[in-house]
Amino acid sequence: MAKLKTVDQPLTENNVTSESLFKNRRNILKSMGFVGAGALLTTPQSSTAFSLFGDDPQFQTRALPHKKNSNYIASDAITSEAKATSYNNFYEFGTGKDDPKDNAQGLTVDPWSLIVDGEVEKPLKLDYDALYNSFDIEERIYRFRCVEAWSMVIPWLGFPLHKLLNKALPTSKARYVAFETLYRPEEMPGQKSRFVGGGIDYPYVEGLRLDEAMHPLTLMSVGLYGKTLPPQNGAPIRLVVPWKYGFKSIKSVVRIRLTSTQPANTWNILQPREYGFYANVNPKVSHPRWSQATERRLGSGGLLGSQRIATQAFNGYSEVASLYKDLDLSKYF
Amino acid sequence: MILRVTPKSIVQLKIVIHVTNLAFILTWYYWAFTDALGADPVKALIHFTGMGAINLLLLTLLVSPIARFTRQPQWIKIRRLLGLYSFTWAVLHLSNYVVFDLQLAFDTLLEDIIKRPYITVGFSAFLILTSLAVTSPRAMQRTLGKRWQKLHNLIYPASLLVILHFIWSVKSFDPEPILYALLLLLMLSTRFKVVQQRLFSKSAGRQK
Numbered sequence: 001m002a003k004l005k006t007v008d009q010p011l012t013e014n015n016v017t018s019e020s021l022f023k024n025r026r027n028i029l030k031s032m033g034f035v036g037a038g039a040l041l042t043t044p045q046s047s048t049a050f051s052l053f054g055d056d057p058q059f060q061t062r063a064l065p066h067k068k069n070s071n072y073i074a075s076d077a078i079t080s081e082a083k084a085t086s087y088n089n090f091y092e093f094g095t096g097k098d099d100p101k102d103n104a105q106g107l108t109v110d111p112w113s114l115i116v117d118g119e120v121e122k123p124l125k126l127d128y129d130a131l132y133n134s135f136d137i138e139e140r141i142y143r144f145r146c147v148e149a150w151s152m153v154i155p156w157l158g159f160p161l162h163k164l165l166n167k168a169l170p171t172s173k174a175r176y177v178a179f180e181t182l183y184r185p186e187e188m189p190g191q192k193s194r195f196v197g198g199g200i201d202y203p204y205v206e207g208l209r210l211d212e213a214m215h216p217l218t219l220m221s222v223g224l225y226g227k228t229l230p231p232q233n234g235a236p237i238r239l240v241v242p243w244k245y246g247f248k249s250i251k252s253v254v255r256i257r258l259t260s261t262q263p264a265n266t267w268n269i270l271q272p273r274e275y276g277f278y279a280n281v282n283p284k285v286s287h288p289r290w291s292q293a294t295e296r297r298l299g300s301g302g303l304l305g306s307q308r309i310a311t312q313a314f315n316g317y318s319e320v321a322s323l324y325k326d327l328d329l330s331k332y333f
Numbered sequence: 334m335i336l337r338v339t340p341k342s343i344v345q346l347k348i349v350i351h352v353t354n355l356a357f358i359l360t361w362y363y364w365a366f367t368d369a370l371g372a373d374p375v376k377a378l379i380h381f382t383g384m385g386a387i388n389l390l391l392l393t394l395l396v397s398p399i400a401r402f403t404r405q406p407q408w409i410k411i412r413r414l415l416g417l418y419s420f421t422w423a424v425l426h427l428s429n430y431v432v433f434d435l436q437l438a439f440d441t442l443l444e445d446i447i448k449r450p451y452i453t454v455g456f457s458a459f460l461i462l463t464s465l466a467v468t469s470p471r472a473m474q475r476t477l478g479k480r481w482q483k484l485h486n487l488i489y490p491a492s493l494l495v496i497l498h499f500i501w502s503v504k505s506f507d508p509e510p511i512l513y514a515l516l517l518l519l520m521l522s523t524r525f526k527v528v529q530q531r532l533f534s535k536s537a538g539r540q541k
């Protein structure tokens with residue numbers, strides 16, 4: 001067996017590269033064309049050309065009043081904010097990990113409308129302000145495990161999904177919950193062009209069983225690191241299901257529909273052999289591309305700043321195991 | 334208007350090849366260690382060295398068509414160096430994966446080579462490149478005689494394996510590996526007699 005280290009080094013200011021320095025170097029590389037020949041194709045012209053000559057207008061986030069939920073505090077070192085907000089899978093803005101930060105800054109989030117409908121007695125519509133006012137905002141520190149075998153530890157702000165669903169009163173027919181991301185090709189270059197968006201049919205959709213959606217761990221997040229969400233992390237509101245692979249945690253949600261049948265989910269549509277509906281973190285079931293037995297924890301710092309650690313069943317959230325006691329997890333992966 | 338290749342320009346070209354490759358390698362590792370390569374410097378390095386290996390491989394394959402097209406066989410003199418740099422990048426690529434990504438979990442490496450098709454293919458290509466690098470000195474060429482050319486023709490299957498590795502390494506549709514695949518097929522096609530006659534006989538004058 002390989003030696004596995006645990007992550008316990010503290011996060012210090014010096015570990016975090018000054019953002020502008022980092023950006024500068026990237027722009028130099030970009031202008032020389034070394035970020036890959038395909039960058040020309042995969043990055044929208046306007047934003048590339050723009051960023052060569054200075055800073056793009058940045059999306060403005062703001063501090064969000066919240067209470068810390070002491071049930072969900074960090075046992076591991078928290079990932080640096082700079083990393084969590086610059087390394088994202090959000091194919092609506094391009095398939096590269098740094099594309100969302102580069103290309104999402106112009107996303108309009110106010111006005112917003114989040115609809116809750118389907119098998120409910122009281123369909124709801126939350127506007128931009130209601131996302132922040134309707135429920136108490138709490139901070140929860142969760143481990144976040146990507147299917148690509150890397151992980152982070154992130155302080156989210158938000159409210160449990162069950163509070164929202166209970167307000168809409170699910171009918172007795174409701175058994176699943178379907179989620180949908182914003183569809184706005186004018187602001188999302190990946191939706192405009194197959195070449196940018198990885199060939200996905202948008203809008204991005206996800207789904208949960210009703211009992212998963214009602215679980216106290218399941219969070220609707222409206223912020224991280226004490227502030228509202230930046231667009232690359234799914235502004236203004238996104239799902240966070242910490243015991244499932246990251247692709248389940250759908251971003252920039254506009255619609256939540258309760259259904260009686262199992263809804264489709266985007267990655268499963270794209271590659272049914274590789275991505276299932278459940279997508280529970282499971283070190284015993286490997287993906288065709290990645291052994292899931294271990295993961296690389298992105299903490300802070302350079303080449304030696306990440307550590308390979310053992311992956312835990314349900315990402316360490318063993319309290320959800322009872323939801324699946326009758327399910328063959330190697331078949332329903 | 335094609336540059337005449339003299340022994341002096343070969344030396345100059347070799348210097349350029351050394352300097353560019355070493356400069357890239359040193360800068361990128363410097364940036365990686367000083368946290369200037371984004372949120373995941375490990376991934377960034379694996380990506381960059383992989384691209385370096387494939388780019389140099391394509392350049393290596395480009396040498397003999399150029400020599401033929403320009404009717405200046407001296408070009409061949411830079412081929413070995415380009416090939417060795419392709420191998421160097423591939424060694425760095427694999428080392429990054431093993432040292433910084435897997436963090437020396439050799440059992441995982443073994444599992445990857447057996448179970449992950451894109452790594453199986455990449456590893457096969459790596460074995461071929463290794464055997465070509467080892468047998469690249471002139472002395473080896475002399476010892477192996479006729480078998481040397483046979484062995485070194487493995488560069489073609491190796492390049493196809495590398496492209497397959499590239500295509501399979503991406504999760505969803507990405508135009509970049511497809512572009513590389515087309516480029517490689519185009520270059521390999523210049524090895525066929527029919528294409529050669531069409532392509533080279535015009536510029537090479539009426540030799541037939």
Ligand code: HEM
Nearest residue numbers: 379380383384386387423427430455456458459495499502
């Ligand atoms: C045992 C041998 C090899 C291993 C373990 C290996 C591993 C990898 C890994 C882990 C990736 C990144 C996939 C991802 O994005 O998740 C990759 C990509 C790549 N590799 Fe390899 N590789 C090997 C051999 C080679 C060779 C011999 C070449 C070229 C001569 C090569 C060229 C590339 C290229 C061009 C990419 C795509 C760049 C990218 O998208 O990151 N690899 N390889």
